[in-house]
Amino acid sequence: MSVAAAGGGDSALKRARLARNMTLEEAADALNAITGLAADASLLSAFESGRRRTGKRNRAGLCRLYRERPEVLFAHQDGAATSALETTGTAVVVKVLTRWTDLIEAMVDVVAEARDQLVVTGSRSREKAYLAAIETAVAQYPDLVHTRVLYGPPRHRALADHLVRLLELRDPSARRNGVKTLHIGMVEPTEALERFFVASETAAVAPLPSFHGADGFDCGVLLSREAAVGLVHHGREACASARLVETIEAVRMLPVRHNQRGEGEA
Template structure:
């Protein structure tokens, strides 16, 4: 018993000391940050499987009344994630043509059954966006996270977000689970990340040398790296400001209408 307790992180011990369940702690954190962290994400932070972002660190410090260096020592001293450690070994295929990139991204979407995470604010390819909508319509238990980095760059993405909200209500639950999460990272210095990931595979598109808003190549990643990206995307969404109503989406400015 004592050995198990001593192996617990300070983050977990702080929660247990306050007699909070993971669900209680997530609710308390979200009340502070306005985010959408859930019990499974909190568990990943406590175990050190995932690193906690700046916003959620501040929220947990406030919730538990403890210093950051105490609560997150187990994360800051932890080994690199599986994605970081695997390096180029995680790459299944280099996608050197735009058509290959789009085909692989659509295949990742089509193959998602449990979780689908998409990040970035520059999507505009109709077939890709339509594939996301079709997959969500066909698989109601699939949990979808969409993380924007700043407002949508193109009208096509803004309209896609509206259609997602017409398909699913973020306030509803299916078997007790929220299945649509939409968030926007508004910090101007935040590094915009681009990827689509499911529980099985992921694609990271790479910005084109011919234009800031375009993508013409990328990498296809296998299951292990994809799972890491799913966790990263969920954490990013949990730290982001929620935009989970049609009015909230329509209020976002579009850079290229």
């Protein structure tokens, strides 16, 4: 439970918005104009109530929007930080995926059902069906915003080739209905630990380390819409601060690490 909820009052973040006579939708639009991200009314409501912690980029944007210090706006979050698992228990976990085949099937399903947002993170992908599903979604749904966050160079040639195919399918510099629909960024290894998930606006899958080897990821969890929405914003924030890799030439210059691994890496 957040501090604001426990005290029965509004958070400073909500009061700052109300003081400016802004609706949640108006505040989200103004925030996105500053950050270049894709916050919506439901996410801002979660920020204000303390159900979700605000990421670094959105924090800076909200401070700029409301002209207030972070220790004031986000005291309700920092004083009683909660995660989706803490606030909902295991309700966000739809299914535990104990087999590699189940993991890949669930990841492909998340991709196939994405219509608004598709965020994929990690530098180890090489499963053909999974990569092909991403390419199919990008080709079939031109309004789908696809974000790919790499953590260091690709570990396998299959992923590097996949990135080239994405860039052949879409031009990242193009704007469809005013929106950039392809984002590819690489977080340098020294800045953050690698993380793996695929998330749409309705569901997400997070692969977990294998019990059978140090490098494999052959099981995972299928997560609900609430968790998926948070992961979409997580990935978009990570990409926004990453080094862009959005030309075929830039992808081909990346060193492919050819790491050996077990089945099912994201």
